Amino acid sequence: MDIAEVAKASGLPSSTLRYYEEKGLIQSTGRKGLRRLFKADVVDRLALISLGRAAGFSLADISDVFTANGPQINRAALLEKADELDKKIAELSRIRNGLRHAAVCKADSHFECPTFLRLLNIAGKSHHRPKPRW
Amino acid sequence: MDIAEVAKASGLPSSTLRYYEEKGLIQSTGRKGLRRLFKADVVDRLALISLGRAAGFSLADISDVFTANGPQINRAALLEKADELDKKIAELSRIRNGLRHAAVCKADSHFECPTFLRLLNIAGKSHHRPKPRW
DNA sequence: ATACAAGTTCAAGTCGACTTGAAGTCAAGT
DNA sequence: ACTTGACTTCAAGTCGACTTGAACTTGTAT
Numbered sequence: 001m002d003i004a005e006v007a008k009a010s011g012l013p014s015s016t017l018r019y020y021e022e023k024g025l026i027q028s029t030g031r032k033g034l035r036r037l038f039k040a041d042v043v044d045r046l047a048l049i050s051l052g053r054a055a056g057f058s059l060a061d062i063s064d065v066f067t068a069n070g071p072q073i074n075r076a077a078l079l080e081k082a083d084e085l086d087k088k089i090a091e092l093s094r095i096r097n098g099l100r101h102a103a104v105c106k107a108d109s110h111f112e113c114p115t116f117l118r119l120l121n122i123a124g125k126s127h128h129r130p131k132p133r134w
Numbered sequence: 135m136d137i138a139e140v141a142k143a144s145g146l147p148s149s150t151l152r153y154y155e156e157k158g159l160i161q162s163t164g165r166k167g168l169r170r171l172f173k174a175d176v177v178d179r180l181a182l183i184s185l186g187r188a189a190g191f192s193l194a195d196i197s198d199v200f201t202a203n204g205p206q207i208n209r210a211a212l213l214e215k216a217d218e219l220d221k222k223i224a225e226l227s228r229i230r231n232g233l234r235h236a237a238v239c240k241a242d243s244h245f246e247c248p249t250f251l252r253l254l255n256i257a258g259k260s261h262h263r264p265k266p267r268w
Numbered sequence: 269a270t271a272c273a274a275g276t277t278c279a280a281g282t283c284g285a286c287t288t289g290a291a292g293t294c295a296a297g298t
Numbered sequence: 299a300c301t302t303g304a305c306t307t308c309a310a311g312t313c314g315a316c317t318t319g320a321a322c323t324t325g326t327a328t
Contacts, residue, residue, distance in 0.1 A: 003305075014305085015287060023285095033294050034306045048236060055229045056190075059285070078237040085230040089223055095189045096219040102182060103212040137275075148275085149317060157315095167324050168276045193315070 001038045010046040017046075025049060025063055048073065055085055135172045144180040151180075159183060159197055182207065189219055 003014045010017070020026045021036070026045055028036035045066070052062040065077040105113050137148045144151075154160045155170070160179055162170035179200070186196040199211040239247050 019286060051229055051232055055226060073236065075237040078233050082230045082233040085226055085233065089226050092189060092219055092223050095185055096216045096223070098185055099212050099216040099219065102207065103209040153316060
């Protein structure tokens with residue numbers, strides 16, 4: 001496949017594909033002249049990458065789930081990411097509850113409200129960063 | 135309160151407080167010499183801001199929940215954000231399921247697997263962006 | 269009065285994930 | 299043989315949320 005086909009199949013612009021290759025997330029199998037050639041299974045890989053990105057993982061995180069250079073994936077790493085997602089989901093649920101509470105709480109200062117106070121410990125202590133998806 | 139007190143109470147560096155003020159998210163009530171003075175309730179506001187940031191909302195999004203310049207909050211906007219979070223949580227849950235599935239699926243290409251295919255429509259179509267929390 | 273720690277401003281730098289632009293290369297169709 | 303359009307490289311730009319650094323001001327403690 002040439003880059004345009006991969007782009008179409010994956011929904012990603014070719015500039016992104018080149019960038020991903022440069023970062024080692026995907027690889028082209030050769031060149032025809034200057035032009036990259038890809039094997040069809042790269043589309044699979046890209047789907048998984050997009051899934052990871054949609055979940056907020058960084059490209060560096062995502063590259064963990066790919067083994068050295070084969071088309072295989074590291075299933076253990078994948079499950080680990082799934083577990084991380086579980087935690088994130090739990091955290092977001094608590095935050096959502098916090099927001100809903102703040103919306104109805106009568107206390108002038110939310111700090112007078114124990115329900116809210118409990119929630120606040122969530123924010124501020126997480127030092128991992130969500131990653132952009134423009 | 136002076137900026138150092140607010141910083142301590144909120145857990146945010148003073149550089150961030152100045153930045154937030156510049157962006158209109160908080161306001162100082164006056165100056166003593168050059169130095170900013172804050173009312174105590176700014177700490178409340180900051181807690182809410184941190185909560186929003188932890189949830190992945192941008193500062194622009196967060197400023198929606200603050201009314202013009204008073205210390206009040208826009209409860210409707212807050213509930214709206216909570217609803218957005220619900221959606222995000224649902225999406226993340228689906229993605230997590232997708233990851234778990236990819237970890238166990240035997241198919242060489244996940245594209246041969248309907249379970250996985252269904253999941254993929256999730257990724258790639260969301261064009262809102264999570265925001266960094268360094 | 270003098271020093272100094274802590275505040276201030278403003279411009280510039282940083283981070284990750286891309287995108288954009290300029291300038292060049294090339295396969296394929298006419 | 300020539301054009302054309304899709305590709306290529308590489309450097310630089312962009313976005314949001316801050317941080318950092320240099321140069322300056324000031325309240326407080328001595």
